[in-house]
Amino acid sequence: MRLPTVAAALACLVALVARACAASGPTLSCCLSVSDTVVPRRRVSDYRVQNAALCPVRTVVFLTTSGKTVCSDPEKKWVKRAIRWVNNKRAKMGGSLQTTGRPKTNREKPRNKGKKRMRQRKQKTN
Secondary structure, X not given: OHHHHHHHHHHHHHHHHHHHHHHOOOOOOOOOOOOOOOOOHHHEXXXXXXXXXXXXXXXXXXXXXXXXXXXXXXOOHHHHHHHHHHHHHHHHHOXXXXXXXXXXXXXXXXXXXXXXXXXXXXXXXO
């Protein structure tokens, strides 16, 4: 008689522990609405598609180079272009893109261009 009681108590304990572990797992971040903000492509570092099956709204969630997220309408033309741009960058880089920080470039802006012109003008007048 005691064995079924112990087995039932053990089953309840296992169920409680499993539920607690599931509740403390990773949480799903959902956009609740769509933003009208247009993100320039050069500022998009990554994206993910949010399905209506898991979240209340179907959106494309863009991650910007500054680390912000923008929830956008997947039917907008600029969103489709940005997705294509990110996919092309991924293909060129062979995987995922950098997700935070500012993209690094090899090009440096010329310094003191104005001062150089000023010196040239002074030399011409002298």
